[in-house]
Amino acid sequence: MYIREANSADFKDIMAIEKEAFYSEDVADLVSQLLADKSAEPVVSLLAFKDNEAVGHILFTRAMIDARRLSPSIYILAPLAVKPDHQRQGIGGMLITEGLKKLKEMKVEMVFVLGHEDYYPRYGFIPDAGSLGFIAPFPIPNKNANAWMVQALTSKGLSKVRGMIVCADPLNKPEHWRE
Numbered sequence: 001m002y003i004r005e006a007n008s009a010d011f012k013d014i015m016a017i018e019k020e021a022f023y024s025e026d027v028a029d030l031v032s033q034l035l036a037d038k039s040a041e042p043v044v045s046l047l048a049f050k051d052n053e054a055v056g057h058i059l060f061t062r063a064m065i066d067a068r069r070l071s072p073s074i075y076i077l078a079p080l081a082v083k084p085d086h087q088r089q090g091i092g093g094m095l096i097t098e099g100l101k102k103l104k105e106m107k108v109e110m111v112f113v114l115g116h117e118d119y120y121p122r123y124g125f126i127p128d129a130g131s132l133g134f135i136a137p138f139p140i141p142n143k144n145a146n147a148w149m150v151q152a153l154t155s156k157g158l159s160k161v162r163g164m165i166v167c168a169d170p171l172n173k174p175e176h177w178r179e
């Protein structure tokens with residue numbers, strides 16, 4: 001098993017992973033748009049290989065805090081996908097860990113995710129980022145508030161700048177914010 005940064009030659013492999021993991025074209029379409037979108041750059045796009053087959057992919061795209069002060073450097077994790085035959089072998093976890101390492105190298109201050117509240121806290125994410133003042137791009141119903149999570153990546157901790165998170169344009173649609 002190894003993980004490396006994805007490049008343009010990996011596009012077909014990435015699409016295959018998203019389609020298999022989500023059993024639809026929708027997330028693959030979103031990833032395709034995010035990989036081509038200026039407002040998402042520079043992305044962190046990582047592929048996991050097993051026996052030379054690409055089996056997992058993670059994407060982090062750039063975001064901003066919509067405050068009247070300078071926004072800290074923040075990213076959103078979306079999506080994470082592992083082919084069904086290769087799930088529950090730790091590949092998703094390794095992709096998250098490697099992604100967080102890259103973001104730290106880039107001096108990113110915080111990373112957000114909308115996802116399973118039993119899963120992402122294992123990797124340092126704090127549930128209910130909304131209650132900390134980091135408002136998701138679209139309203140998250142109260143019953144799912146814990147699914148919107150944040151993690152500080154520097155010794156400074158969570159940024160003092162709070163407000164609405166503005167994500168890359170292709171992600172900025174209500175259908176991507178239903179957990």
Ligand SMILES: CC(C)(COP(=O)(O)OP(=O)(O)OC[C@H]1O[C@@H](n2cnc3c(N)ncnc32)[C@H](O)[C@@H]1OP(=O)(O)O)[C@@H](O)C(=O)NCCC(=O)NCCS
Binds near residue numbers: 080088091
């Ligand atoms: C979620 C996903 C990326 C996890 O990848 P993985 O390689 O299986 O993850 P790991 O092996 O590192 O961790 C396994 C843990 O993930 C959790 N998990 C995996 N699939 C899950 C699911 N569908 N729902 C809830 N938790 C899930 C379990 O808690 C599991 O832990 P356990 O085996 O102790 O019960 C993978 O299951 C997947 O691609 N799912 C479909 C796409 C998806 O939902 N992506 C998440 C979008 S935020």
